[in-house]
Amino acid sequence: MVTLSLDKVNVKLGQRPVVRDVSARLEAGTLVGVIGPNGAGKSSLIRAILALVRSEGHIALDDRDTARIGRAALARAMAYLPQGQTLHWPVSVERLVGLGRLPHLGPMSRISEADTKAIERAMTRADVIALRTRAATELSGGERARVLLARALAVEAPVLIADEPLASLDPGHQIDVMNLLVAEARAGALVIAVLHDLTMAARYCDRLILLDRGALIADGRPGEVLTQDHLRDVYGVEAIIKTETGRPAVTTLWRSPPRV
Amino acid sequence: MHTKGVRPPPGHPRRYIVIGVLGMLAMLAALSSLLLGPVALSPERILEALVGHGDAIASTIVLELRLPRTLLGLIVGAMLGLSGAVLQGFLRNPLAEPAVLGTSNAASLGAVTALYFGLAEWHPAILPALAVVSALGSLGLLFLLAGNSESPLTLILAGIAVATLAGAGISLSLNLSPNPFAAMEIMNWLLGSLENRSFVHVWIALPCVVVGMVLLLWDARALDALTLGEDGARALGVSLGITRLRLLLGTAIGVGGAVAVSGAIGFVGLIVPHIIRPLTDRSPSAILVPSAIAGAALLTSADIAVRLIGTTAELKLGVVTAFLGIPVFLVHLLRERRLW
Numbered sequence: 001m002v003t004l005s006l007d008k009v010n011v012k013l014g015q016r017p018v019v020r021d022v023s024a025r026l027e028a029g030t031l032v033g034v035i036g037p038n039g040a041g042k043s044s045l046i047r048a049i050l051a052l053v054r055s056e057g058h059i060a061l062d063d064r065d066t067a068r069i070g071r072a073a074l075a076r077a078m079a080y081l082p083q084g085q086t087l088h089w090p091v092s093v094e095r096l097v098g099l100g101r102l103p104h105l106g107p108m109s110r111i112s113e114a115d116t117k118a119i120e121r122a123m124t125r126a127d128v129i130a131l132r133t134r135a136a137t138e139l140s141g142g143e144r145a146r147v148l149l150a151r152a153l154a155v156e157a158p159v160l161i162a163d164e165p166l167a168s169l170d171p172g173h174q175i176d177v178m179n180l181l182v183a184e185a186r187a188g189a190l191v192i193a194v195l196h197d198l199t200m201a202a203r204y205c206d207r208l209i210l211l212d213r214g215a216l217i218a219d220g221r222p223g224e225v226l227t228q229d230h231l232r233d234v235y236g237v238e239a240i241i242k243t244e245t246g247r248p249a250v251t252t253l254w255r256s257p258p259r260v
Numbered sequence: 261m262h263t264k265g266v267r268p269p270p271g272h273p274r275r276y277i278v279i280g281v282l283g284m285l286a287m288l289a290a291l292s293s294l295l296l297g298p299v300a301l302s303p304e305r306i307l308e309a310l311v312g313h314g315d316a317i318a319s320t321i322v323l324e325l326r327l328p329r330t331l332l333g334l335i336v337g338a339m340l341g342l343s344g345a346v347l348q349g350f351l352r353n354p355l356a357e358p359a360v361l362g363t364s365n366a367a368s369l370g371a372v373t374a375l376y377f378g379l380a381e382w383h384p385a386i387l388p389a390l391a392v393v394s395a396l397g398s399l400g401l402l403f404l405l406a407g408n409s410e411s412p413l414t415l416i417l418a419g420i421a422v423a424t425l426a427g428a429g430i431s432l433s434l435n436l437s438p439n440p441f442a443a444m445e446i447m448n449w450l451l452g453s454l455e456n457r458s459f460v461h462v463w464i465a466l467p468c469v470v471v472g473m474v475l476l477l478w479d480a481r482a483l484d485a486l487t488l489g490e491d492g493a494r495a496l497g498v499s500l501g502i503t504r505l506r507l508l509l510g511t512a513i514g515v516g517g518a519v520a521v522s523g524a525i526g527f528v529g530l531i532v533p534h535i536i537r538p539l540t541d542r543s544p545s546a547i548l549v550p551s552a553i554a555g556a557a558l559l560t561s562a563d564i565a566v567r568l569i570g571t572t573a574e575l576k577l578g579v580v581t582a583f584l585g586i587p588v589f590l591v592h593l594l595r596e597r598r599l600w
Contacts (some may be wrong), residue, residue, distance in 0.1 A: 052491050075497030088352040089487050091543045099488065102481055103497040116402050135542070151488075155496075 001028040002077070002158040002190055006047065011044045011214075018044045019055070020214040022129045026192065026207075028158065029187040033205035034194045035225075037235050041214040043083060047162050048078050049192070061159070074206035079155035081148060083163040083194075090137040093147050097123055100154025118153050123182040125180060126150035142173045149177060153184070160184055162193045166200060178204040198250040202226050210234060223248055230255045277304050278539045278550050285558035286334065293330040293560050294322065296567060313542035328462050329454050333560035336454070336518040337463070337528060340470045341555020342548060343511050344529025345536070346476045349483035349544030350507050351412040357529035358515040361415070362422030362506065364526070367519035368450060369426040370394025375446050377434040388464040388520030395516025398422050399508055410490050410500050452523035452578025454563050461521040472514015473552070475506050487544065526579045527585030528555050535588065538595070558584075 004026040011019035019041040026032055026121070034042045039223060048055035051066050059066045075217060079100070100122065102198070125131050126146045129138065136147055152160060166174045174197070183205055185191045189199065195201040201243065202222035210218040210225050212234040218225040218254055226248045231239045236256050241250040242249045294306055301309075301318055340358065347356040358364050370391040370595040374380040380387040405418035430450070437443040482503045485493035487543035494500055519525070531553045533547050540546040562580045569575055 047491070050495055052494055071494070071499050072497035078495070080420065080492070080495035082495070086489055087487060089349075089544060091484075092541055094544050095484075095541055096487070099484055099496065102485055105481065123394070149445055173312060246527055 010056040022216045028190045030206040031191045033201040036211035038169045040211040078159040079152040079157040081152040081162040090135040094132040096136045097150045122150045122154035141168045158191045158238045162220045282553040285543030289560035291366040333563045334556040336522045337559025338552040338556040339429035339514045339518040340528040341532040341554035344535040345551035361419035363515045365423045367391040367395040367516045369525045370427045384460045389521030392516040395512045451576035465521045470518020472510045475510025481518040483544035
């Protein structure tokens with residue numbers, strides 16, 4: 001069981017601060033949604049967690065500073081599903097999912113029986129077995145998103161971090177992906193997902209972190225974070241929030257009038 | 261990364277078949293290269309010369325002319341093919357080849373400098389040595405220009421700047437050459453050839469190419485990981501800075517050593533990976549070794565063609581690879597466009 005703790009994390013891009021003093025303690029077994037408007041620093045925060053961008057403050061995995069964990073060990077601890085779907089070569093689906101095993105391989109070693117099984121498991125769970133011999137660049141957007149998710153699952157890391165995993169997916173596939181992320185969390189992983197769809201975030205996430213202009217505005221259960229005040233202050237929108245199902249469902253109405 | 265248990269997707273032959281067939285083609289080309297030449301020698305006389313029991317004429321022709329020439333064809337071709345495959349994967353650009361990073365031009369400039377100042381006449385090793393040094397120097401300049409940026413575009417732009425600078429240096433030497441013969445000598449070298457090469461050249465090129473190949477093949481998986489982009493690769497545990505240093509150093513040393521003995525030979529590094537890719541599962545690591553073997557076979561064959569095509573002056577190898585390269589490249593370009 002893994003714990004990720006952030007202590008006063010700051011990220012600057014050039015001179016511009018994009019993440020300011022974010023502190024949080026994230027436990028295994030939870031699906032954490034990171035929400036906030038465009039430019040709120042969501043991607044920068046998770047890139048800082050993954051040590052892909054330089055940050056100030058402390059980020060620790062089980063009380064071990066991530067800056068002191070080597071790149072390969074970090075890759076085994078945290079799987080990352082980047083934003084977007086750019087693939088640079090038309091490799092087969094099976095081969096692409098197999099890339100998820102790279103952190104487990106030595107420089108000259110061959111792929112092992114255990115790796116092969118992990119690849120099969122990941123492909124089964126993301127439901128891409130039927131696509132295994134297809135070129136990943138020739139798939140539809142929804143298929144490719146699932147294949148890339150399978151690639152991240154193949155790492156079998158205790159932490160899974162997904163940047164906008166629902167982008168360009170139809171409602172059915174959005175639900176499939178969210179169910180998969182929930183299943184990962186229930187199986188004991190810490191899953192962090194950057195999300196834009198507030199209703200999906202509220203329905204599936206155990207906890208939401210709301211960012212605005214780099215700062216943490218709210219952190220808690222979806223019902224606590226998704227309030228009309230927060231939506232007005234952070235997104236600048238008026239919304240109806242229904243809570244009949246126990247989870248908030250957000251319907252945005254219009255832009256809030258500018259505050260005086 | 262293919263292994264037992266995982267069946268390769270249909271549509272391309274198994275890896276060992278590809279490597280086996282290409283290996284046989286390269287051996288065939290090498291044998292033909294030993295057999296063919298202006299003086300007709302029977303296979304028996306060649307074989308006797310190779311094992312050290314041949315008559316004086318056959319021994320001289322085989323051991324001092326044809327064998328070094330054949331070995332250089334294999335070595336230089338393999339290096340050009342491999343570096344093309346590595347750079348296309350690393351820069352994620354199907355047009356990449358050693359010339360894109362300025363390595364070939366810089367090595368040529370080193371050699372041209374040796375010719376221009378007459379240094380090449382002191383010792384046969386001076387020209388290739390200067391070429392390798394110049395290729396390494398260009399690498400330093402490349403790093404200075406590209407800085408810490410990990411984007412392939414920055415590297416390509418810096419490479420074009422280095423290549424243009426080296427090209428300007430070559431033009432300057434032609435411009436200022438004291439007499440037409442000096443200019444002719446430089447031009448001849450620039451066209452690329454394996455004519456009249458000796459074992460001195462083999463001993464200069466071989467260590468450079470071996471070091472270059474080891475560096476380039478060290479971590480082929482990093483190239484596969486880059487299929488997912490820089491962030492994706494780093495999140496998979498790839499240290500991009502070290503990978504970049506290793507690959508560029510390998511290219512500078514290996515291609516520097518190859519160009520140093522053969523002159524600038526274009527297109528092999530560009531077209532070979534395109535010929536090989538459809539025969540593999542198209543992942544960047546899978547084309548490396550086949551591209552090296554195919555490069556060796558291609559350049560050795562081109563060198564045979566140079567000898568067989570009857571012209572008053574012997575055709576230069578770089579000219580033949582360029583003519584050979586264009587149609588092959590066009591065919592594959594059209595085929596790739598339908599696939600991509």
